[in-house]
Amino acid sequence: MRHSKKGFASLTPEQRKAIARQGGLAATARGVAHKFTPEEARKAGHLSGSKYSKEYLAELGRKGGLAKQRKILEAKQGKNNGS
Secondary structure (H helix, E strand, O other): OOOOOOHHHHOOHHHHHHHHHHHHHHHHHHOOOOOOOHHHHHHHHHHHHHOOOHHHHHHHHHHHHHHHHHHHHHHHHHHHHHO
C-alpha cells in the first residue's frame, strides 16, 4: 500500500529550494542568521566526522540491514499464509 506524499515531500526539489532560500533571506534580513567563522566551520566539520566510531556506525548498518531483511521475510510469509 502506497502512501500519498504530504507536506514538503510532495514538493519538487526546486520548490523546496525556493522555500529554503526564502527562509534564509528572512533570517538574514532579521539579523538572526548564524554566520560561521572559518574556525567554527573547521571545528564543526571535524566534530561531525569524528562524533561516532566506525565500529559503531558499522553496527548500526548491520542492525538496519537485518531488520529490513526480517521485515521483507515476514511480509512474504504473510502473503503465503493469506493465500
